[in-house]
Amino acid sequence: MPETLVFYVLSGVAIATSALVIGQRNPMYSVLLLVASFGALAGLYIQLDAPFVAVAQIIIYAGAVMVLFLFVVMLLNAPREDAAEWDRTHPLRQPAFARFGGLLALVLVLQLAWALLSATGVDAPVASRAGSEVVGSVRALGRTLFTDYVFAFEATSILILVAMVGAVVLARREGDQS
Amino acid sequence: MIPLGHYLIVSAILFAIGAAGVFLRRNLITILLSIEIMLNAVNLSFVAFGRQLGSFDGQIITFFVIAVAAAEAAVGLAIVIGLYRHRESLNPDAFTLLKW
Numbered sequence: 001m002p003e004t005l006v007f008y009v010l011s012g013v014a015i016a017t018s019a020l021v022i023g024q025r026n027p028m029y030s031v032l033l034l035v036a037s038f039g040a041l042a043g044l045y046i047q048l049d050a051p052f053v054a055v056a057q058i059i060i061y062a063g064a065v066m067v068l069f070l071f072v073v074m075l076l077n078a079p080r081e082d083a084a085e086w087d088r089t090h091p092l093r094q095p096a097f098a099r100f101g102g103l104l105a106l107v108l109v110l111q112l113a114w115a116l117l118s119a120t121g122v123d124a125p126v127a128s129r130a131g132s133e134v135v136g137s138v139r140a141l142g143r144t145l146f147t148d149y150v151f152a153f154e155a156t157s158i159l160i161l162v163a164m165v166g167a168v169v170l171a172r173r174e175g176d177q178s
Numbered sequence: 179m180i181p182l183g184h185y186l187i188v189s190a191i192l193f194a195i196g197a198a199g200v201f202l203r204r205n206l207i208t209i210l211l212s213i214e215i216m217l218n219a220v221n222l223s224f225v226a227f228g229r230q231l232g233s234f235d236g237q238i239i240t241f242f243v244i245a246v247a248a249a250e251a252a253v254g255l256a257i258v259i260g261l262y263r264h265r266e267s268l269n270p271d272a273f274t275l276l277k278w
Contacts, residue, residue, distance in 0.1 A: 069210070
């Protein structure tokens with residue numbers, strides 16, 4: 001089935017590129033790989049009949065946010081992590097911390113596995129329930145967004161305004177009064 | 179059609195990768211990228227659940243997550259720039275002023 005094949009290819013790409021993002025020492029490659037991961041996720045959103053989310057993902061995430069990251073990587077001329085220094089100074093190199101961290105990682109994995117295994121009804125294909133045919137409609141989505149969620153929407157605009165002003169204030173040089 | 183559980187498994191794997199990245203990498207920018215991976219993993223499960231339940235709420239929450247992530251990236255990167263000016267380093271171990 002082509003649909004299943006597309007799902008496995010897209011999720012494989014998303015997982016592989018995300019794993020490479022955290023496997024890189026060079027932040028430049030990390031940012032570019034994350035763009036690929038977001039592209040694969042946008043494909044998954046299209047499969048889930050959420051075309052508007054997919055487009056927003058590409059435009060806002062892969063476009064705006066990642067370009068912001070690239071700007072900062074280039075602006076700071078961010079250095080590669082030094083492998084020798086990583087080996088020497090990383091907290092996880094200390095046996096006690098490594099054991100504690102391994103324990104916490106095990107707890108996280110067990111919790112995620114438990115949550116997935118104990119969930120019921122996840123074997124049914126998505127969109128098999130009655131009434132789930134209309135989800136892809138952008139018109140109905142926009143109507144819901146601007147009626148039921150209009151307060152949250154307006155609050156988001158305030159949040160973005162505050163974040164913009166905050167970013168300008170934080171990145172300003174100290175003593176620069178202009 | 180793909181079962182809902184498969185989307186949730188992909189989402190869980192992505193979340194675990196993001197969490198591992200925060201702890202393994204010693205670079206503030208890569209740590210912020212790992213947080214973005216985690217946010218995206220949660221977005222995927224929101225959209226999958228919304229599709230399963232036939233409601234828009236999953237997609238709408240995803241928009242708000244994307245908006246908050248954009249704001250977080252702007253403020254976080256401004257803080258990274260400010261920290262880099264002080265210490266000339268992106269290693270989180272270099273910023274220990276608040277450490278007891």
